[in-house]
Amino acid sequence: MTAQRLDGKAVAAQIKIELKQRVDALREQGVIPGLGTVLVGDDPASQIYVNGKHRDCEQVGIESYRVDLPADATPEQVERSIRVLNDSTMCTGYIVQLPLPPQIDPNWALELIDPDKDADGLTSDNLGKLVLGRSGVLPCTPRGIVELLRRYEIPLDGAKVCVVGRGTTVGRPLGLLLTRRDVNATVTLCHTGTKNLAEETRQADIVIGAAGHPGLVTASMLKPGAVVVDVGVRRIEGKPVGDFTADVWDVASYVTPNPGGVGPMTRAMLLVNVVERAEQIAAQEQ
């Protein structure tokens, strides 16, 4: 059996077409969605990712604003930039690109973001709302994974899902999102403390690798026909390497390619978060 691709790139492109129509409708109402980005320092990968976000915005008609600060920026300078974006009426939502240089505590910086403008959905306010089942801004990668599975009509209601990795940007919020009533999956959240990972992954209908440990899950650790979602993209010698070995394609029914799987969905969900917020603002103004 060779697994089918869960083609995040194609689905993200379709989502952008849908978003462009929603942005055009907003612009007709005089509401112009705007995404802000705060980039501190000159990390090449961060610059590539932030440039990609601005290109994505341009494709769907979202205005975008850059705040680029030098690598030696002080916490005061970062705070001032964040407060400007909190107060800006042009910017519907914004992100503070991670990682930040060592003199800036990321948790401190994220907590300065107005939760209503938290386009990443990574502030404690929005993550807390996810815990409490209240509506807030959903984190982009978890939301993108669920959206990708839904668009391929992968059964989620009652499905056994094994999430590998308990990070605060993916694994942990993903477990919460998958167990929400409107998704209704049963989740096992595995991590470095899990005694027998293979025992857990073999019982799952869907295995999601969000550990960032290349080659952590092999074909022998999967139930035949399982669905594989590989988040853990790292570049080793220029090649994107995920949490799964290539032989999983022989056993799984669906696999997300790396690149072209979860990454484009993450980027598409950032745009969805901005447009959804703009639609809320437009509805309040009516």
Ligand SMILES: Nc1nc(=O)c2c([nH]1)NC[C@@H]1CN(c3ccc(C(=O)N[C@@H](CCC(=O)O)C(=O)O)cc3)C=[N+]21
């Ligand atoms: N505040 C903040 N929010 C983020 O969402 C955030 C961040 N900081 N810091 C860095 C990580 C990383 N991240 C990626 C998203 C998409 C791809 C992506 O689309 N990758 C392409 C491949 C790109 C390549 O060739 O490397 C793909 O998977 O097809 C990659 C990386 C978001 N991040």
